[in-house]
Amino acid sequence: MSCKVDKEELFRLAREARERAYAPYSGFQVGAALLAGSGRIYQGCNIENAAYTPTNCAERTAFFKAVSEGEREFEAICIVGGRQGAPCSFTAPCGVCRQVMMEFCSPETFLVILAADQEHMKEYRLEELLPEGFGPDNLKQSG
């Protein structure tokens, strides 16, 4: 299913999610808004941990919320981030989050929107951020 991507709405929801970031160790707050094929939008924030490695990025929080609600198709994600108290700056997804996107999204069509504000957004297709990505298709038998 394909929905029209309302980038302003995704930005608004990503910024709202960023306010709920739990980032007492890095002080870097990230928010994400993920548009699923159903048309529903899932928000996520980063959630840090005193043991550091269990930290979950905003993007993966949004994906795991959505997948756990039954979503399997995705259209776009908007990401905002910045140091606590500072305005949003362009924040690109980490490699682990790109790999999670690769599991559920079409590399050719899934849109990754990095936003500083409503007027300053950068857009990429997943294949630009993860060229030659390894995904579910690689495990399908050929021949």
Ligand code: THU
């Ligand atoms: N972080 C995200 O949530 N998403 C990104 O795209 C980059 C990094 C988080 C992880 C950690 O809580 C903090 O930002 C600093 O790395």
